[in-house]
Amino acid sequence: TQLLEQSPQFLSIQEGENLTVYCNSSSVFSSLQWYRQEPGEGPVLLVTVVTGGEVKKLKRLTFQFGDARKDSSLHITAAQPGDTGLYLCAGASRQTSGSRLTFGEGTQLTVNP
Amino acid sequence: DAGVIQSPRHEVTEMGQEVTLRCKPISGHNSLFWYRQTMMRGLELLIYFNNNVPIDDSGMPEDRFSAKMPNASFSTLKIQPSEPRDSAVYFCASSSYRGRRSGANVLTFGAGSRLTVL
Numbered sequence: 001t002q003l004l005e006q007s008p009q010f011l012s013i014q015e016g017e018n019l020t021v022y023c024n025s026s027s028v029f030s031s032l033q034w035y036r037q038e039p040g041e042g043p044v045l046l047v048t049v050v051t052g053g054e055v056k057k058l059k060r061l062t063f064q065f066g067d068a069r070k071d072s073s074l075h076i077t078a079a080q081p082g083d084t085g086l087y088l089c090a091g092a093s094r095q096t097s098g099s100r101l102t103f104g105e106g107t108q109l110t111v112n113p
Numbered sequence: 114d115a116g117v118i119q120s121p122r123h124e125v126t127e128m129g130q131e132v133t134l135r136c137k138p139i140s141g142h143n144s145l146f147w148y149r150q151t152m153m154r155g156l157e158l159l160i161y162f163n164n165n166v167p168i169d170d171s172g173m174p175e176d177r178f179s180a181k182m183p184n185a186s187f188s189t190l191k192i193q194p195s196e197p198r199d200s201a202v203y204f205c206a207s208s209s210y211r212g213r214r215s216g217a218n219v220l221t222f223g224a225g226s227r228l229t230v231l
Contacts, residue, residue: 042222105155
């Protein structure tokens with residue numbers, strides 16, 4: 001079973017601060033995705049990274065895939081209350097031809113105004 | 114498109130009762146996934162279908178759980194008999210994944226069905 005460990009599990013910060021969330025595994029993934037989930041809703045895709053070392057930016061969010069494709073990070077600059085939510089990373093396995101996604105347990109982010 | 118539609122949104126039942134959760138995937142999507150989310154274990158994949166055929170049900174916890182996909186636009190997850198430890202939010206997700214050459218598998222989730230078994 002492939003495991004994805006996310007850290008920290010909980011993060012509470014003030015508006016305007018920067019933060020980084022990590023997603024680590026001992027397994028290699030063919031691709032890795034980040035989702036955000038708000039209360040009472042399902043996860044919504046933010047980004048997909050597929051190449052080792054890849055960096056993608058989505059406004060104030062920067063996503064990086066590790067060179068060995070075993071880890072990823074999400075950095076948020078100048079966090080806003082609207083960034084509050086559960087951030088989930090999910091990896092696709094080569095063994096299952098990429099169709100099966102394994103999710104980390106998530107990082108619950110709270111941005112206080 | 115209305116997205117992935119799940120019903121019911123909330124269900125409260127007593128231990129031993131049968132529970133049926135329903136899902137309508139996005140039209141044109143060929144893969145359907147059932148996940149369970151709890152505080153303790155996060156999001157766990159229960160089963161997924163490709164072209165209405167169950168591909169991997171290794172995440173189904175026990176024989177009390179069963180899932181069907183009789184056609185491309187409908188799936189059910191049934192728990193019989195239900196137990197308090199089955200209390201969780203159950204998510205259905207769909208995708209149009211066609212293999213690694215088509216890119217990464219991007220899931221669209223429904224809003225979930227919150228199940229409470231007393």
